[in-house]
Amino acid sequence: xxxxxxxxxxxxxxxxxxxESANTPIVTVPMPRRLVLPLRQxxxxxxxxxxxxxDKILKGQLLAIADGMISAAVHAPTSGTIAAIEAQLxxxxxxxxxxxxxxxxDGEDRWIERQPLDFRALPKSEVIARLRDxxxxxxxxxxxxxxxxxxxxxxxxxxxxxxxxxxxxPYITCDDRLMRERAEEVVRGIEIMQYLLxxxxxxxxxxxxxxxxAAAMRAACAKSATAIEVVEVPTLYPGGGAKQLIKVxxxxxxxxxxxxxxxxxxxxxxxxxxxxxxxxxFGEPVISRIVTxxxxxAHPGNFEVPLGLAIDELxxxxxxxxxxxxxxxxxxxxxxxNLPSIHVPVVKAxxxxxxxxxxxxxxxxxxxxxxxCTRCADACPVNLQPQELYWFxxxxxxxxxxxxxxxxxxxxxxxxxxxxxxxxxxxxxRFAKSEIIAQxxxxxxxxLARERNxxxxxRIEREKQERAAKHAQRAAGAKTESSEADEAKKAAIAAAMxxxxxxxxxxxxxxxxxxxxxxxxxxxxxxxxxxxxxSEQPEAGNPVQEKQxx
Amino acid sequence: MLTALLVMLGLALLLxxxxxxxxxxxxxxxxxxxxxxxxxxxxxxxxxxxxxGCKPYATAIAKGEADINQCPPGxxxxxxxxxxxxxxxxxxLNAEHGLPKPKSVxxxxxxxxxxxxxxIQACPVDAILGAAKHMHxxxxxxxTGCELCLAPCPVDCISMEPIGESVATWKWRYPVYxxxxxx
Numbered sequence: 211x212x213x214x215x216x217x218x219x220x221x222x223x224x225x226x227x228x229x230e231s232a233n234t235p236i237v238t239v240p241m242p243r244r245l246v247l248p249l250r251q252x253x254x255x256x257x258x259x260x261x262x263x264x265d266k267i268l269k270g271q272l273l274a275i276a277d278g279m280i281s282a283a284v285h286a287p288t289s290g291t292i293a294a295i296e297a298q299l300x301x302x303x304x305x306x307x308x309x310x311x312x313x314x315x316d317g318e319d320r321w322i323e324r325q326p327l328d329f330r331a332l333p334k335s336e337v338i339a340r341l342r343d344x345x346x347x348x349x350x351x352x353x354x355x356x357x358x359x360x361x362x363x364x365x366x367x368x369x370x371x372x373x374x375x376x377x378x379x380p381y382i383t384c385d386d387r388l389m390r391e392r393a394e395e396v397v398r399g400i401e402i403m404q405y406l407l408x409x410x411x412x413x414x415x416x417x418x419x420x421x422x423x424a425a426a427m428r429a430a431c432a433k434s435a436t437a438i439e440v441v442e443v444p445t446l447y448p449g450g451g452a453k454q455l456i457k458v459x460x461x462x463x464x465x466x467x468x469x470x471x472x473x474x475x476x477x478x479x480x481x482x483x484x485x486x487x488x489x490x491x492f493g494e495p496v497i498s499r500i501v502t503x504x505x506x507x508a509h510p511g512n513f514e515v516p517l518g519l520a521i522d523e524l525x526x527x528x529x530x531x532x533x534x535x536x537x538x539x540x541x542x543x544x545x546x547x548n549l550p551s552i553h554v555p556v557v558k559a560x561x562x563x564x565x566x567x568x569x570x571x572x573x574x575x576x577x578x579x580x581x582x583c584t585r586c587a588d589a590c591p592v593n594l595q596p597q598e599l600y601w602f603x604x605x606x607x608x609x610x611x612x613x614x615x616x617x618x619x620x621x622x623x624x625x626x627x628x629x630x631x632x633x634x635x636x637x638x639x640r641f642a643k644s645e646i647i648a649q650x651x652x653x654x655x656x657x658l659a660r661e662r663n664x665x666x667x668x669r670i671e672r673e674k675q676e677r678a679a680k681h682a683q684r685a686a687g688a689k690t691e692s693s694e695a696d697e698a699k700k701a702a703i704a705a706a707m708x709x710x711x712x713x714x715x716x717x718x719x720x721x722x723x724x725x726x727x728x729x730x731x732x733x734x735x736x737x738x739x740x741x742x743x744x745s746e747q748p749e750a751g752n753p754v755q756e757k758q759x760x
Numbered sequence: 761m762l763t764a765l766l767v768m769l770g771l772a773l774l775l776x777x778x779x780x781x782x783x784x785x786x787x788x789x790x791x792x793x794x795x796x797x798x799x800x801x802x803x804x805x806x807x808x809x810x811x812x813g814c815k816p817y818a819t820a821i822a823k824g825e826a827d828i829n830q831c832p833p834g835x836x837x838x839x840x841x842x843x844x845x846x847x848x849x850x851x852x853l854n855a856e857h858g859l860p861k862p863k864s865v866x867x868x869x870x871x872x873x874x875x876x877x878x879x880i881q882a883c884p885v886d887a888i889l890g891a892a893k894h895m896h897x898x899x900x901x902x903x904t905g906c907e908l909c910l911a912p913c914p915v916d917c918i919s920m921e922p923i924g925e926s927v928a929t930w931k932w933r934y935p936v937y938x939x940x941x942x943x
Contacts, residue, residue: 250927304930576940637935644931659803659904662885
């Protein structure tokens with residue numbers, strides 16, 4: 211079945227340079243004495259250590275597990291002893307060190323117990339969790355953890371599974387050799403992926419500059435129980451970009467900021483399918499990969515390399531670098547970066563090592579000002595306006611750069627390639643992107659700090675009020691008690707006074723009883739008068755007098 | 761004439777009712793300007809500006825009591841953002857309030873800590889964990905680097921350590937290259 215092909219905007223035709231390395235079979239590099247395994251070999255969280263210095267390790271044993279959903283495990287490529295766990299230089303554009311495990315090989319290369327997975331008998335979620343623990347990541351170079359992409363999503367069912375064998379970057383031939391030599395194994399992996407995603411349709415996209423690979427894949431797919439189409443796509447850089455390949459094969463564009471699953475498509479590299487097969491059918495985690503070593507070396511070719519092998523040893527395996535070599539590029543010449551040192555290990559992202567020489571990549575002539583010719587816009591495969599983005603990034607007008615969708619830029623380098631002024635445009639976009647990400651992170655941190663500060667102030671206020679309320683309560687309690695006591699006291703005083711009065715009345719000398727009636731009448735009259743004056747006197751309101759009276 | 765008067769009167773009444781209703785319905789709680797200023801401030805809560813936190817400083821700026829160049833952690837970029845928001849001229853940071861420093865986190869020397877809880881009380885974002893007579897420690901991810909815990913510590917066991925660049929926080933540099941001389 212020949213499906214209609216579509217076209218993406220722009221693209222360029224840089225010189226291929228594939229023949230140097232494509233015509234020799236994959237060579238297995240002998241196991242070195244020492245391997246350095248960075249814990250950050252994938253996109254997402256750094257893996258969590260599971261071993262300590264001095265531990266005896268078997269080949270394929272888990273060294274670090276995935277931390278969270280977007281993360282992947284790291285395994286031992288051979289048996290031996292953990293010699294060190296420390297920060298070492300890793301192959302990263304920053305040239306900064308990161309945490310690595312150093313494994314001293316014992317030369318026995320003894321495997322841990324391997325068990326094939328009966329993936330159809332197990333629940334799919336279990337198979338996906340096992341893939342995460344096997345360290346399966348996208349081997350096209352982006353190293354996104356594959357288990358995340360293999361989950362079935364009820365909201366976005368995958369109708370089409372696309373396998374990316376386009377390999378559009380110049381010089382790189384590792385996928386080409388893999389498809390030529392191990393097509394059946396790749397197809398076994400594709401079958402597992404298709405089963406996990408429940409995708410009814412499956413296509414393998416291969417650029418038409420690799421007819422041998424396409425033929426081998428076609429032959430292998432013909433033997434497969436499921437229908438897998440092998441489609442040759444026109445050679446046009448960056449036709450191997452996931453979104454570009456999806457456009458070419460299905461005619462559908464992945465919307466800005468969305469995932470391919472939202473248009474019912476999922477895309478994997480063919481080498482990833484191969485590692486899925488090795489794990490599911492043989493129980494082997496990801497401990498090696500195929501790397502193209504090319505450029506200014508004596509015997510360019512493809513090598514099956516244990517992860518952690520130092521790149522200088524790999525270059526030696528390719529016959530050593532020529533005398534003019536002035537640097538090493540990891541990845542292709544369009545999207546790769548210069549290695550900070552040759553003494554860094556091979557990681558899961560290492561698809562190609564190019565020993566560069568001035569004759570291959572002459573130094574760029576000095577840049578001229580932008581003349582706004584918009585050739586970059588014509589070449590841009592994601593329909594951006596690179597000349598605008600350049601202005602905004604250059605003036606650090608980052609919000610504007612974001613508005614012009616700088617995050618849709620795939621950093622393919624087409625704009626650099628066509629720019630008549632030789633402006634390093636992609637460097638500006640990378641700068642703008644990482645600056646925006648850093649600012650967003652700082653903003654998040656500030657929001658967190660604000661929240662925590664507000665919470666603290668609220669808590670202090672609440673505690674203050676609670677304390678005040680407690681004090682008030684205690685004070686009020688004391689008052690009621692004291693007033694009761696007062697009243698009791700007053701009552702007691704009143705009672706005592708009453709008693710005293712009564713006593714006084716009782717004990718007062720009633721010596722008038724024996725007097726004659728006339729005298730008694732006189733006494734009574736005097737008493738009455740006295741009572742009258744005493745009752746009148748308070749009315750007179752003379753306190754002094756009253757006091758005197760009392 | 762009368763019709764015109766009535767029409768104008770009716771319109772005035774109608775618009776008055778609409779405006780009065782919207783004034784009640786769409787009433788803005790608080791001062792939106794304070795929130796906008798507060799969003800620019802780095803939320804270090806360090807008090808170097810002379811106010812007890814970022815929000816009080818934002819309030820003071822909104823009232824016109826404080827200047828925009830009193831926040832060293834916000835740096836020149838923060839000052840420019842404030843100038844932009846308020847429509848005033850940017851001015852250099854006032855050195856009286858301190859100079860910008862590289863972002864740091866507090867680290868407690870756990871061998872020296874006596875567990876007095878004074879730093880816990882000083883921390884504006886509750887980033888120090890510990891209890892009386894027990895060792896304290898700083899939650900590095902929450903620490904804003906305000907240095908407010910340094911002064912209260914009776915045994916001087918807290919130090920500020922600058923956050924170095926790592927692979928996870930590394931940024932691409934601004935491209936610097938030579939332009940061809942044309943003239």
